[in-house]
Amino acid sequence: MYSQGLIGADGQTNETPEFLETFQKRIDAEEKVEPTDAMPEGYRRTLVRQIGQHAHSEIVGMLPEGNWITRAPSLRRKAALLAKVQDEGGHGLYLYSAAETLGVSREEMTEELHSGKAKYSSIFNYPTLSWADIGTIGWLVDGAAIMNQIPLCRCSFGPYARAMIRVCKEESFHQRQGYEIIMTLAQGTPEQKEMAQDSLNRWWWPSLMMFGPHDADSEHSDQSMTWKIKRFTNDQLRQKFIDATVPQAEYLGLKVPDPDLKWNEEKGGYDHGEIDWDEFWRVVKGHGRMNRDRIKDRRAAWERGAWVREAALAHAEKRRARKIAAE
Amino acid sequence: MTVYHALLELADDHLVLGHRLSEWCGHAPMLEEDLAMPNMALDLIGTARTLYDRAAALEGKGRSEDDMAYLRDERAYRNCLLVERPNEDFAHTVLRQLYFAAFMHPYWIAAQDSTDGVVRGVAGKAVKEMAYHIRHAGEWVIRLGDGTEESAARMRDAVEALSIYVDELFDSSPAAREAEAAGVLPVRADLRTQWDKTIADIFGEAALTLPEAPYPQRGGREGLHGEGLGHLLAEMQSVYRAHPGAQW
Numbered sequence: 001m002y003s004q005g006l007i008g009a010d011g012q013t014n015e016t017p018e019f020l021e022t023f024q025k026r027i028d029a030e031e032k033v034e035p036t037d038a039m040p041e042g043y044r045r046t047l048v049r050q051i052g053q054h055a056h057s058e059i060v061g062m063l064p065e066g067n068w069i070t071r072a073p074s075l076r077r078k079a080a081l082l083a084k085v086q087d088e089g090g091h092g093l094y095l096y097s098a099a100e101t102l103g104v105s106r107e108e109m110t111e112e113l114h115s116g117k118a119k120y121s122s123i124f125n126y127p128t129l130s131w132a133d134i135g136t137i138g139w140l141v142d143g144a145a146i147m148n149q150i151p152l153c154r155c156s157f158g159p160y161a162r163a164m165i166r167v168c169k170e171e172s173f174h175q176r177q178g179y180e181i182i183m184t185l186a187q188g189t190p191e192q193k194e195m196a197q198d199s200l201n202r203w204w205w206p207s208l209m210m211f212g213p214h215d216a217d218s219e220h221s222d223q224s225m226t227w228k229i230k231r232f233t234n235d236q237l238r239q240k241f242i243d244a245t246v247p248q249a250e251y252l253g254l255k256v257p258d259p260d261l262k263w264n265e266e267k268g269g270y271d272h273g274e275i276d277w278d279e280f281w282r283v284v285k286g287h288g289r290m291n292r293d294r295i296k297d298r299r300a301a302w303e304r305g306a307w308v309r310e311a312a313l314a315h316a317e318k319r320r321a322r323k324i325a326a327e
Numbered sequence: 328m329t330v331y332h333a334l335l336e337l338a339d340d341h342l343v344l345g346h347r348l349s350e351w352c353g354h355a356p357m358l359e360e361d362l363a364m365p366n367m368a369l370d371l372i373g374t375a376r377t378l379y380d381r382a383a384a385l386e387g388k389g390r391s392e393d394d395m396a397y398l399r400d401e402r403a404y405r406n407c408l409l410v411e412r413p414n415e416d417f418a419h420t421v422l423r424q425l426y427f428a429a430f431m432h433p434y435w436i437a438a439q440d441s442t443d444g445v446v447r448g449v450a451g452k453a454v455k456e457m458a459y460h461i462r463h464a465g466e467w468v469i470r471l472g473d474g475t476e477e478s479a480a481r482m483r484d485a486v487e488a489l490s491i492y493v494d495e496l497f498d499s500s501p502a503a504r505e506a507e508a509a510g511v512l513p514v515r516a517d518l519r520t521q522w523d524k525t526i527a528d529i530f531g532e533a534a535l536t537l538p539e540a541p542y543p544q545r546g547g548r549e550g551l552h553g554e555g556l557g558h559l560l561a562e563m564q565s566v567y568r569a570h571p572g573a574q575w
C-alpha cells in the first residue's frame with residue numbers, strides 16, 4: 001500500500017537551490033524532519049499523499065476482514081479477528097494524526113477517499129470468499145505490509161517513522177496469527193486444505209502487486225529515495241517478500257500459483273513469473289471487483305453516521321454555552 | 328445441572344450482544360466508534376467464553392465452548408430478548424448497551440461473592456468492563472438525547488422500542504433461582520433499584536423519560552425469541568456447521 005502510495009505523487013518543488021541543498025544535507029545526515037521544520041513543498045505533498053493513502057488502506061482494509069467476523073468458526077478466532085480489525089482501525093487513526101501534523105484534516109482526507117480522489121491499496125479491492133481468506137490476508141497482506149513498513153520505521157519524516165514503529169509490532173502479530181490460521185487449515189480436513197489452497201491461488205498475485213510497479217516503471221521512486229521517505233525499491237521489497245514467503249508455503253504443503261517460480265542459486269533468491277500489470281492498473285484505476293462496493297460501504301457508514309456526529313458537536317456546544325452561562 | 332442452565336443463559340446474553348456489536352465493525356459513525364464497538368464486543372465475548380467453558384465442565388459431557396455456541400439452534404438459546412434486538416441505528420445500539428450494562432454492573436459486583444470460583448473470577452474482570460460500558464454508552468445517550476432535534480427524536484424512538492425488554496432482565500428462570508439459592512449467582516430482582524438509579528441519572532441529563540411498559544416482552548429464557556435471532560445464529564454458525572468435527 002505504501003509504494004502504491006507514491007503513484008501519481010507530485011514531488012516537484014519551486015524552492016531555491018540553497019534551501020533544497022540544506023534540506024538534503026539534513027536528510028543525508030539522517031536527521032528526522034519534524035512537522036514544524038521548513039521542508040520543500042514537494043516533500044510535504046508526497047508525505048501527505050503517502051500517509052493519507054496508508055491511513056485509507058487501513059480503514060478500507062477493515063471491510064474485507066470485517067466480512068468474516070460474524071461467521072468466524074470458533075469463538076477464539078472470532079475474538080482474535082475482532083481484535084485484529086480493531087488494530088487496523090487504530091493504525092488508521094494513528095496515521096491520520098500523523099498526516100494532520102502536515103496541515104491536512106481527517107475530514108479532508110476522508111472526503112478525498114469518498115470522492116475517489118485519494119487511493120488506497122489495490123489489495124482491498126479483492127473479495128474475501130472463504131474463512132481461509134482471513135488467514136491468507138494475515139499471512140500475505142500483513143506480511144507484505146511489514147516488508148514495506150519496516151524500512152518506513154527509518155523514514156526521514158519523524159511522525160511517520162514513529163507511527164510505523166508501533167504499527168509494525170502489531171502487523172507482525174497479525175502476520176503470525178494469519179499464518180497460524182492457514183496452518184490449521186492446511187493440516188485439517190481435505191475440504192479445509194482445499195480452502196487454503198484456493199485462497200492462496202486467489203491472493204498470491206494481488207499480494208505481489210501491493211509492492212507497486214516495477215522500478216523501471218515507477219516514476220516517483222527516485223525522489224522519494226533521495227528524500228529517504230523510501231529506503232528500498234518496489235522490486236527489492238517484492239523480492240524479499242517472495243523469498244520469505246515461498247518456503248512458508250512449502251512448509252504448509254501449499255503450492256504457490258506461479259509455474260515459473262524457481263530458486264536462482266546465483267542471485268540467492270527466487271525468479272518469478274510476470275505479474276499481470278493490466279490487472280494491476282485496472283484495479284488501481286477503480287475497476288477491480290470490489291472498488292465500487294468498498295467506497296459505497298465507506299460512504300454509507302459516513303452518511304448514516306452524519307446525524308451522530310452532528311449531535312455530538314451540538315451537545316458539546318450546548319455544554320460550553322451552559323458552562324459560560326454558569327460562570 | 329441447573330447451575331449449568333443458569334450459566335448458559337448468562338453466556339448466551341453476552342455472546343449474542345457481543346455479536347450484535349461486532350456487526351458494526353467498519354461501519355460505525357466515526358473511526359473512534361469503529362474502535363469502541365469491537366472493544367466492548369471483545370469484553371462480552373470474552374465473558375461468554377469463560378461461562379460456556381464453565382457450563383460445559385458442569386455438564387460433564389465433554390462439550391467445548393464452540394459446541395455450546397455453534398451447535399444449538401434458536402429454541403435452545405436462552406438469552407434475554409433485549410440483547411438480540413437488531414442494531415437499527417446508533418441510538419438503539421447505545422441504549423441497548425446502556426440497559427444491559429446498567430444491569431450487569433451491579434450483578435457482577437454481587438457475583439464477586441459467588442460460591443463458584445470461576446464466577447468470582449469473571450465477576451472481578453467484568454465489573455470494570457461494565458462500568459466502562461455504562462460510561463461509554465451513557466455518554467452517547469446523553470449526547471444524542473441532548474444533541475440535535477433529529478438525534479433526540481431517534482433517542483426517544485429507541486427508548487420507546489427497547490423499554491419493553493427491560494423487565495425480563497430482572498426475572499429469574501427456575502434454573503437461575505436454583506443457582507441463586509446455592510449462592511452461585513446474585514438474585515436478579517434485587518438489582519432493580521440500582522438499575523433505576525443509573526438510568527434515571529443518565530436520562531435526567533439526556534432529557535429523556537423512561538416510559539411505563541405495561542406489556543413487557545418475555546420468553547428468552549424458555550427459548551421463545553423474536554425472528555432476528557435465528558438469522559444471527561444462521562450466519563454465526565454457518566462455517567462451523569458446514570465442517571462437522573473440523574478444527575479451526
Ligand SMILES: [Fe+2]
Nearest residue numbers: 058087088091
Ligand atoms: Fe494495519
Ligand SMILES: [Fe+2]
Nearest residue numbers: 142170171174
Ligand atoms: Fe494488520
